[in-house]
Amino acid sequence: MTISDLGLYGPESVTWRIHADPSFAVGGLRALLLQALHPIAMAGVSANSGYRDDPWGRLQRTTEYVATTTFGTTEAAEELAAKVRRLHRRLTAVDPDTGDVHPVDDPSLLLWVHCCEVDSFLHAARRGGLRLSDADADRYVAEQVRQARLIGIEPASVAVPRTAAELTAYFSDVRPQLKATRPAYEGLRLISAPPMRWWVRWATPAAPSWGALVAMGFGLLPGWAKQLYTHLPVLPGSEFTATASLRALRTAVLALPPTVRESPQLRAARARVAGIPVRRLDALPA
Structure with missing residues (x-):
């Protein structure tokens, strides 16, 4: 089996x-909640992203990107990342304070998004109960330098974190x-209550369930980040509640069969790793 069969990381x-x-x-x-606190990065999202009109589509595309670059073949990961890099090259973000125009693929902005994702995935996993040693955490951060390269950050010229x-x-x-700028609060409101068909919102538990997930995400933010959302109350014990809720959710999901809880x-x-022929990962539904 070749390295390309294992993708960028492997089992x-x-x-x-x-x-x-x-x-x-x-x-x-x-x-997402952490990324929104960078005024220029959030200005870029607000000006260029279709999250207002199609928030579910943006979430799906983001999830598909991470899933493909994590579990897909090397070829599939590189093809998808190249597509995203080409898109970023055409986009700009305006600093809301100075009016300066920045390319969306400015290395400092890409690094911010990268670090928010790495920190958040690692933090949620540990708070949710996944057993990770300090060495595991450092290894994860180091592995994610490959993701930084994929999105267009050159570690030789930008100091990409390699340890926790x-x-x-x-x-x-x-x-x-x-x-927290106005676009950050707009993004928070849209994430918290995305559009749903009326019968889904009122006749199913989808809306409160989604709201609970967002509340968990907010509860897992570092204290300094919560404080930057000055218009939102930070209730005592919210960190403990978020941790307990995430652990309960994780336990419930792990009880489901893999065919239900695992992504395509x-x-x-x-x-693929087991040697069973499958279709190309980039051809699978998200």
């Missing part, structure tokens, strides 16, 4: 363990640049 990687865990979805929501300590230091350095990309990757 022995920490990345597979974390991205296949039920905590992954809540980690993704945490990442370096990731923490990065957030300490960038914190003075962060704040993960199931296809397991089959």
Whole structure:
């Protein structure tokens, strides 16, 4: 079996363990809430993304990207990443304070998005109960440098964190640049209550269930990030509640059969690694 058969990481990687865990979805929501606190990055999302008109589509595309680059073949991962890089090259973001125009693929903006995702997936996994040693955490951060390269960050010229300590230091350095702008609150409101068909919203538990997931994501944010959302109350014990809720959710999802709880990309990757012929991962439904 060649390295390309295993994709960028392979089944022995920490990345597979974390991205296949039920905590992954809540980690993704945490990442979005954290990313929104960078004024320029959020201005780019607000100006260029279709999240207002099609929030479910944007979430699906983001999930598909991470799933394909994690579990797909090397070829599928590189093809999808190249498509995203080409899109980013055409887009700009305007600094809401200075009016300066920045390319969306500015390495500093890409690094911010990258670090938010890595920190959020790792944090959610550990808070959700996935057993990860400090060495595992460092290995995960180091493995994710491959994701940084895929999206267009060159580690030789940009200091991409390679350990959990370096990731923490990065957030300490960038914190003075962060704040919750109007687009950040707009994004938060849309994530919290995305459009649903009336009968889905009122005749099913979809809306309260989704709201609970978003509340978990917010509860998992670091204290300094919650404080930047100054218009939102931070209730005492919210961190404990988020952790307890995530652990209960993770336990419930793990009780489901793999055919229900695992993504098509993960199931296809397991089959591929086992030597069972499958269709190309980038041809599978998200």
